[in-house]
Amino acid sequence: MNIDKANTAATEKMIEARAILVGIGKALDVIPGMRENLLLHAGPPITWERSSGPMRGAITGALIFEGKVSNEDEAKALVESGEIELEPCHHHQAVGPMAGVTSPSMSVYVIENEVHGNRAYSNLNEGYGKVLRYGAYDEEVQTRLRWMEEVMAPVLKQAIESSGGIDIKALLSEALHMGDEGHNRNKAGSILFLKALAPHIAKVSESSQTTSEILAALGDNALAVLNPVMAACKAMADAAHGVEGSTIVTTMARNGTDFGIRVSGLGEQWFTAPAQIPKGLYFPGYGDEDANPDIGDSTITETAGIGGFAMAAAPAIVTFVSGKPQDAIDASMEMYEISFTEHKAFTIPAFDFRGTPTGIDLRKVVELGTTPRVNTGIAHKRAGIGQVGAGLVRPPMAIFEEALVAFAEKYGI
Amino acid sequence: MNIDKANTAATEKMIEARAILVGIGKALDVIPGMRENLLLHAGPPITWERSSGPMRGAITGALIFEGKVSNEDEAKALVESGEIELEPCHHHQAVGPMAGVTSPSMSVYVIENEVHGNRAYSNLNEGYGKVLRYGAYDEEVQTRLRWMEEVMAPVLKQAIESSGGIDIKALLSEALHMGDEGHNRNKAGSILFLKALAPHIAKVSESSQTTSEILAALGDNALAVLNPVMAACKAMADAAHGVEGSTIVTTMARNGTDFGIRVSGLGEQWFTAPAQIPKGLYFPGYGDEDANPDIGDSTITETAGIGGFAMAAAPAIVTFVSGKPQDAIDASMEMYEISFTEHKAFTIPAFDFRGTPTGIDLRKVVELGTTPRVNTGIAHKRAGIGQVGAGLVRPPMAIFEEALVAFAEKYGI
Numbered sequence: 026m027n028i029d030k031a032n033t034a035a036t037e038k039m040i041e042a043r044a045i046l047v048g049i050g051k052a053l054d055v056i057p058g059m060r061e062n063l064l065l066h067a068g069p070p071i072t073w074e075r076s077s078g079p080m081r082g083a084i085t086g087a088l089i090f091e092g093k094v095s096n097e098d099e100a101k102a103l104v105e106s107g108e109i110e111l112e113p114c115h116h117h118q119a120v121g122p123m124a125g126v127t128s129p130s131m132s133v134y135v136i137e138n139e140v141h142g143n144r145a146y147s148n149l150n151e152g153y154g155k156v157l158r159y160g161a162y163d164e165e166v167q168t169r170l171r172w173m174e175e176v177m178a179p180v181l182k183q184a185i186e187s188s189g190g191i192d193i194k195a196l197l198s199e200a201l202h203m204g205d206e207g208h209n210r211n212k213a214g215s216i217l218f219l220k221a222l223a224p225h226i227a228k229v230s231e232s233s234q235t236t237s238e239i240l241a242a243l244g245d246n247a248l249a250v251l252n253p254v255m256a257a258c259k260a261m262a263d264a265a266h267g268v269e270g271s272t273i274v275t276t277m278a279r280n281g282t283d284f285g286i287r288v289s290g291l292g293e294q295w296f297t298a299p300a301q302i303p304k305g306l307y308f309p310g311y312g313d314e315d316a317n318p319d320i321g322d323s324t325i326t327e328t329a330g331i332g333g334f335a336m337a338a339a340p341a342i343v344t345f346v347s348g349k350p351q352d353a354i355d356a357s358m359e360m361y362e363i364s365f366t367e368h369k370a371f372t373i374p375a376f377d378f379r380g381t382p383t384g385i386d387l388r389k390v391v392e393l394g395t396t397p398r399v400n401t402g403i404a405h406k407r408a409g410i411g412q413v414g415a416g417l418v419r420p421p422m423a424i425f426e427e428a429l430v431a432f433a434e435k436y437g438i
Numbered sequence: 439m440n441i442d443k444a445n446t447a448a449t450e451k452m453i454e455a456r457a458i459l460v461g462i463g464k465a466l467d468v469i470p471g472m473r474e475n476l477l478l479h480a481g482p483p484i485t486w487e488r489s490s491g492p493m494r495g496a497i498t499g500a501l502i503f504e505g506k507v508s509n510e511d512e513a514k515a516l517v518e519s520g521e522i523e524l525e526p527c528h529h530h531q532a533v534g535p536m537a538g539v540t541s542p543s544m545s546v547y548v549i550e551n552e553v554h555g556n557r558a559y560s561n562l563n564e565g566y567g568k569v570l571r572y573g574a575y576d577e578e579v580q581t582r583l584r585w586m587e588e589v590m591a592p593v594l595k596q597a598i599e600s601s602g603g604i605d606i607k608a609l610l611s612e613a614l615h616m617g618d619e620g621h622n623r624n625k626a627g628s629i630l631f632l633k634a635l636a637p638h639i640a641k642v643s644e645s646s647q648t649t650s651e652i653l654a655a656l657g658d659n660a661l662a663v664l665n666p667v668m669a670a671c672k673a674m675a676d677a678a679h680g681v682e683g684s685t686i687v688t689t690m691a692r693n694g695t696d697f698g699i700r701v702s703g704l705g706e707q708w709f710t711a712p713a714q715i716p717k718g719l720y721f722p723g724y725g726d727e728d729a730n731p732d733i734g735d736s737t738i739t740e741t742a743g744i745g746g747f748a749m750a751a752a753p754a755i756v757t758f759v760s761g762k763p764q765d766a767i768d769a770s771m772e773m774y775e776i777s778f779t780e781h782k783a784f785t786i787p788a789f790d791f792r793g794t795p796t797g798i799d800l801r802k803v804v805e806l807g808t809t810p811r812v813n814t815g816i817a818h819k820r821a822g823i824g825q826v827g828a829g830l831v832r833p834p835m836a837i838f839e840e841a842l843v844a845f846a847e848k849y850g851i
Contacts, residue, residue, distance in 0.1 A: 202754035203617040203618075203625065204615055204617050204626070204787070212616060213629075216626075216629040216632070216633050219629070219636070220629050220632055221657075223632070223654075223657055224650040224654040225650070227640060227646050227649040227650035227653055228650045230646065233640050233643065233649065236640040236646065237637040237640035240640055241637040245633075340787035340788055341615035341787040349790060350787050350788060350789075350790055350791070351790070374617070374754040375753055375788060376763075377762060377763055377764070
């Protein structure tokens with residue numbers, strides 16, 4: 026069996042995939058397998074019992090949003106009774122930042138990979154402060170979610186259609202030359218996104234007041250494009266999945282309790298172990314003792330060759346996640362060691378436009394004892410609070426070792 | 439006499455100056471000394487006879503715009519008769535990119551330095567293609583100028599007022615962390631400008647169609663913010679001007695024929711010599727033989743510590759001006775050698791957030807034989823054509839030597 030050949034095939038698909046934002050739809054209408062009593066969440070499968078505070082908070086908030094419960098106890102009862110089911114976003118071609126909780130009536134971005142025909146989905150970004158994805162769920166959170174759903178989403182949907190689709194891969198290529206790494210720093214990408222949509226928003230919106238509010242909401246949110254970017258990376262990673270004999274990691278995701286990976290040549294099997302606490306910078310008044318373990322599907326960015334892997338493109342990110350600009354250079358250099366190849370569309374100016382390290386090779390991770398680097402936000406460990414900082418984290422080595430053992434068994438090596 | 443003390447005073451003023459975009463007004467109404475029969479132009483003083491092709495083209499276009507002539511011959515006659523007068527933008531607290539021709543009824547941005555109370559002005563940016571500032575003047579150019587004047591400027595004026603003013607210095611600080619150097623690369627800055635204005639444009643504009651057109655015009659123009667940035671730099675440089683005993687260069691400007699400088703401690707005297715042809719990359723079908731000598735007031739950016747001096751912040755600019763990312767690093771490193779100090783607000787992530795080299799010291803330029811580096815666009819040498827490329831250029835050494843001689847004479851050194 027030729028693993029290198031399989032990995033070449035998988036990474037070529039990942040790199041050649043395109044990712045066009047073609048529309049917005051209700052999760053229930055557009056996400057495959059979505060149903061009335063289902064909530065999607067970040068990371069590998071999880072139960073209420075094993076869920077962390079922010080995941081429980083986000084589930085509660087989503088069920089309040091759906092009008093099914095009014096508090097956390099009722100949410101717990103509904104989920105534990107089995108009346109509401111939980112499944113990973115990743116089982117439905119979807120991804121969500123932090124808790125990633127997506128309920129049937131929420132609007133989601135629709136990304137189409139025009140090269141391989143697959144689609145991917147992600148919910149809308151709420152911005153900063155008290156937000157559902159970090160486990161906050163009070164009236165402030167609900168009000169914003171309703172505004173996004175009732176006011177913003179219908180306009181964005183029409184604006185995207187009016188634009189003829191937005192090439193998120195091209196946007197990312199450009200943003201990496203503007204100091205973004207595409208995961209924790211999406212400052213340039215978010216205003217490139219605003220730039221692409223703004224004329225269409227003005228055209229389709231029914232009132233100038235609404236236009237103004239939506240332009241402000243997108244422009245003031247330096248993570249506005251994170252969700253379409255994640256769905257774009259999901260479309261790329263999915264294109265690389267299912268290649269017989271490939272050791273390329275095609276999923277990395279955390280649910281706030283476990284960190285899980287899946288591998289191109291190992292089908293739908295998850296390899297999981299306890300998620301770690303990120304190291305980074307905390308907002309005033311918070312510290313390590315407040316931090317929840319690593320959470321979110323946003324590691325799909327590193328899986329697709331950006332985020333922590335492209336940190337050298339974003340030296341200014343260290344003001345947010347701690348460290349020196351040289352650490353950003355070192356992070357990308359280290360990731361070349363565990364990656365199978367280099368990206369063709371995502372390049373790093375400081376490295377003379379070398380492609381970003383792309384396609385995490387299970388074999389190299391285990392051989393070198395080097396796990397992927399991940400940039401991430403940090404959630405408070407209790408439900409209802411929200412973000413407390415941002416930093417860096419790595420997955421547990423055990424999951425790569427287990428996956429490699431499973432690979433050896435499956436392929437009789 | 440303590441030159442270092444004088445230079446400290448001058449550069450502190452330059453660095454501490456603020457630059458708030460407070461409004462837009464007709465040149466005739468807001469620029470000090472502007473009058474009906476006056477055209478402002480880039481660089482040191484020039485006559486029609488000594489003007490280059492793009493300068494003559496821009497003068498012609500501005501006079502057509504004013505309804506005073508219908509072709510180049512008429513423009514020549516009007517200017518040579520003395521009926522229309524030419525004076526440098528720099529004599530009127532103003533700056534203009536490339537030919538920089540500003541006529542009485544054109545709208546200009548108004549920048550206020552709230553620390554020292556001085557104001558600075560610059561015209562509106564036309565975008566790419568056939569544009570007045572590169573010496574094109576046909577109906578396409580006129581149509582765009584009229585649209586800018588009649589449709590865009592009134593809305594931008596109200597939007598700026600509605601915003602309460604836009605801090606261009608803060609915008610620049612941010613843009614330097616997003617891959618801009620602020621002169622030839624204003625990609626991030628221009629969409630930060632769009633982001634700041636967009637909600638206000640939607641609010642004040644009378645039709646959604648106009649809103650959409652203006653958002654597209656700003657968003658599609660990666661130089662949209664260049665003119666406010668130049669006026670901001672002018673406000674900073676002017677704050678540093680007129681410090682007795684200072685060898686800091688406070689003006690560098692080219693009219694397409696001559697390169698001129700002025701020095702803080704030497705009053706209004708220009709030191710000039712023939713401008714050089716930039717070296718760079720040409721658009722398809724053009725080459726060195728088409729290039730006009732260096733032209734424009736945009737060297738005010740380098741004068742204020744950005745542009746070529748901040749190139750290390752913008753490694754991706756080499757795809758536009760030629761060279762390797764390492765050349766961008768080297769350019770900034772070299773400029774530290776001829777600069778008096780480092781900026782406090784403008785920093786370079788790749789240099790561990792070291793301030794940009796700021797305050798060109800006449801003494802160091804002459805002593806080291808190192809002239810400032812300038813990023814620039816390249817105009818076709820004939821009137822009526824437009825931009826043919828972009829590249830790098832340096833001022834002639836002679837003007838620094840002459841200025842130093844004049845300094846020694848004035849101060850009896």
